[in-house]
Amino acid sequence: MAESSRAHNCMGIVRGVQGRVAEAARYFRAAIALEPQSIEGHNNLAATILRDPAQDPHVACTHLNIALAHDPTYEDARENRVVCAIEVAARLGSREQEANPRAQLLRQAEADLERLERTQTSTATYGLRRAQLAQARGQTEDAKEILRRCLSDRTHGARCAFELATIHLQTGECAKSLSLFDRAVRSDDPDLKAAALQSREAARQLCPVHPDR
Numbered sequence: 326m327a328e329s330s331r332a333h334n335c336m337g338i339v340r341g342v343q344g345r346v347a348e349a350a351r352y353f354r355a356a357i358a359l360e361p362q363s364i365e366g367h368n369n370l371a372a373t374i375l376r377d378p379a380q381d382p383h384v385a386c387t388h389l390n391i392a393l394a395h396d397p398t399y400e401d402a403r404e405n406r407v408v409c410a411i412e413v414a415a416r417l418g419s420r421e422q423e424a425n426p427r428a429q430l431l432r433q434a435e436a437d438l439e440r441l442e443r444t445q446t447s448t449a450t451y452g453l454r455r456a457q458l459a460q461a462r463g464q465t466e467d468a469k470e471i472l473r474r475c476l477s478d479r480t481h482g483a484r485c486a487f488e489l490a491t492i493h494l495q496t497g498e499c500a501k502s503l504s505l506f507d508r509a510v511r512s513d514d515p516d517l518k519a520a521a522l523q524s525r526e527a528a529r530q531l532c533p534v535h536p537d538r
Contacts, residue, residue: 499532
């Protein structure tokens with residue numbers, strides 16, 4: 326059973342790299358059905374769900390909680406849970422009846438980040454997630470500063486550029502936003518490249534022909 330589960334996991338990873346997200350999710354679900362305690366299966370399925378904005382991030386969080394229950398040292402799952410908590414918190418919004426669960430999710434993300442900081446997670450990875458958490462809390466200037474510091478990172482620089490461009494667009498800083506989206510579209514990550522292309526086009530539509538900032 327375990328060998329078959331690993332085979333399905335491998336096929337899911339391949340399909341994910343190819344951008345065939347729905348197929349990847351089916352393989353990961355099959356891996357979990359064969360081996361319910363497969364931490365890789367749960368983590369990979371969660372990461373695949375988080376790639377698709379149409380999917381419910383609550384489901385991803387459930388799979389990540391299962392993975393971490395079986396192995397609390399599994400850093401990939403913990404980092405993905407940070408992303409998941411921020412996604413769910415963003416969907417909850419700021420209505421009064423949602424304030425408490427939103428705050429709980431962001432506290433969980435904070436705790437996971439602190440644990441990741443004590444491990445071998447790269448400074449840039451930690452910085453990126455810390456910036457996303459700051460933005461979720463409305464600490465825009467803090468998020469900007471963190472992202473500026475990770476722009477030079479070879480692995481995560483393009484992602485940091487995309488996140489910073491998005492914030493600049495939200496705050497009306499068109500020239501900075503477009504410049505950073507130009508950088509993000511050169512990413513080797515197909516998902517990031519596609520998102521950056523789409524966001525850059527949206528920015529060009531929203532921004533004046535001669536942005537003043």
